[in-house]
Structure formats: C-alpha cells, structure tokens
Amino acid sequence: MNRIDYGDDWKAGVLGLFDGPDTELRTHDAMAALLRELRKRKVFSMLAETRERSPAPLALAAEVVEAGARFDGSLGWLLVTGICTTFSLRVAEAFPEAFSSGEYAASVFRAGTATAHRDAEGYRISGKWRFCTGASFADWIAVGVNLYEGDKPVLSSSGKPKTAMAILPQKEVRILDTAETIGLGLSETRDIALENARVPPSWVGTNPFSLYRPFFVLWTGFAALGIARAALDGWKASLARNAGRRERAATEFARAEAAWRAARAYAYGAIPWVEEATARARFDEREVRDAALPTANAAVTAKNIVHAAFYGAGSSSVFVANRMARISNDALTMLHHISLGEDVLEHAGKGLLES
Known part of the structure; x- marks a missing residue:
C-alpha cells in the first residue's frame, strides 16, 4: 500500500512554498496557483485516513496552518477550513466520492x-x-x-x-x-x-461538529498565532530601520514576544488530548471548554500583538500598500469567527466557575 510519508522532507517541501520571494499573496491567481501546489502534496487531506494514506499528526497540521497564516492571513484561513472540512468527510463512509475526485x-x-x-x-x-x-x-x-x-x-x-x-x-x-x-x-x-x-x-x-467539537474548537487558534507572528516580524523589521523607536519599543516588543510564545505553547500543549478525543469521537463539555481556552487565548493574544505592532511600526502602517495594514485587517476579520470571539472565553469561564 502506497502511503504518504509526512516526515521531514514532506514538511520542508510544504513550508518551503511559504518562503518565496514575495512576502505575501496579492492576487486571486497567485492564491489559486499556491493551492494547486498544496493539493499535489495532499495537504488538505492530511488528517483524513483513507486506503491510500495514514493521517498526519495533528501537531504537524497545526504547524502548516500557522506557517501559512504567517505568510498570508487568507492562506492560513483557507488551510484551516480546507483541512478541517476534508477531515470531516471521513466521519462516515457516506462520502467516498470526495476522495476520488478532488483534494480541497x-x-x-x-x-x-x-x-x-x-x-x-x-x-x-x-x-x-x-x-x-x-x-x-x-x-x-x-x-x-x-x-x-x-x-x-x-x-x-x-x-x-x-x-x-x-x-x-x-x-x-x-x-x-x-x-x-x-x-x-x-x-x-x-x-x-x-x-x-x-x-x-x-x-x-x-x-462532524457533533462528533469532533474539541477538534473544531481548537483549530482556528493556530491561524491566529500565525498572523500574530507575521505582525511581530513586521514590527521588528520596522524597528530595524529606526534606531530611536527601536530603543523605546524594546520592552513592549519583549512583552509581546513572550505573550506569543506562551499562547503558542498553551495551544500546542492541548493537541495530544484533543487528538485522543478525536480518535474516540467522544467527549464531554469539560473537554470542549478545555479546547476553547487555548483557542480564545490565542485569539485575544493575537489581537493585542497585532494592535501593538500596528502602532509600534509607525505611521507607515496606515497605508493600504503597507503589509501591516493588511495583517491588521486580516486579524480583525478573523476574530469575528464564532470560535475566536471573547464570548468563547466567557463560556469557558462560566464552566470553570461552576465546576
């Protein structure tokens, strides 16, 4: 049986697609071309077990989503929805056609x-x-x-x-x-x-949402982390061009970097037990709440980082042509998703206080 090896070479090949000469995608055709390359590497079905392939680890898929969002916010969101949707088609043997004629x-x-x-x-x-x-x-x-x-x-x-x-x-x-x-x-x-x-x-x-709620709740946080990383990168690049601002921003930048690392560690730390709950397709409300906490924390942390980076990078951020403006808009738009709003934190908090 010919199985895809989701090892280091596969990972390097996929992440290498996000390291091109352009820092982001700017046209529909450019996005379509990149999606075709991701299709060839079976990225969107990486979590779906079929006769021809074993599923990749959730942690690897999270890295792909995060790296894609760091490259371009729209790409990260397409990876989240595409991987999750194709994964969901495995929930029953009711959808064999989806694997025989199409990847995304x-x-x-x-x-x-x-x-x-x-x-x-x-x-x-x-x-x-x-x-x-x-x-x-x-x-x-x-x-x-x-x-x-x-x-x-x-x-x-x-x-x-x-x-x-x-x-x-x-x-x-x-x-x-x-x-x-x-x-x-x-x-x-x-x-x-x-x-x-x-x-x-x-x-x-x-x-599938009724069977895999912890999985679906957790997933969007990695796209938020990728966008936050892009904001930190852009902020750092802008400070490299302005010594005076760099000195004044050092402490605030360090706080933002530490917050990102902590939120990322929390989200990745939830993967092992979410993977186990996904395998058994059974969970309780505590597990849903426990998945919501790192997700909502990643989203709130990303919002704060993008906000700090947008202002910390200087007045050039307000121009439409500046990448920081697009990162800011992408982050604000993403935060309206049902799994990333602050009401998720409220729901989790109420559950914690009642337990």
Missing part, C-alpha cells in the same frame, strides 16, 4: 434554513449559506442541512430538528458575489446558494 473542500456546517428533503431517489437540497470560505477554489463544498422526510422535518429523540452534512460538487453550487470583507480578501469567503439540487443518499451524512 470548502464548507458551511451551519444549517440555518437550508433543507434536505428525502424521497425515493435521494435528497433534494435547497438553501443559502453565508461565509463559505474558499468557495471558488474548492472541488467539493460541504453544507449543513435540516433533514426532512417528504415535507415533514425529521426530529431527534429530544424533539429537535435533526441536521446533517451534505456534500456538493462546487460546479453545481451558485457562488454569490458577496466578498466585501475588510480582511482575508483572498480567502474567497462568499455566500452560496442552491435550489432543488438532487444528490444521492450517500452524499448526506453525519454532521
């Missing part, structure tokens, strides 16, 4: 008002979903849906409507021109829509 998948796991009506031929899927990251780059798109039998909603044992995940070939999804965010502009985060699309029963299966 985008997703919107929330169902909203989207529906999947079961009939004798399979499912009819309709809906509109917001914030589908990487939609125009994807081979497949995974979406959350509310299940119906005929015209009646399927209910769980608790009486709530049941949700599932459906996969769709990207070419069948209508991608709406809604990419107007202030940051992560090259992540192609768009709204998507579908009307009465027919899919076979094997394309609808378990929603």
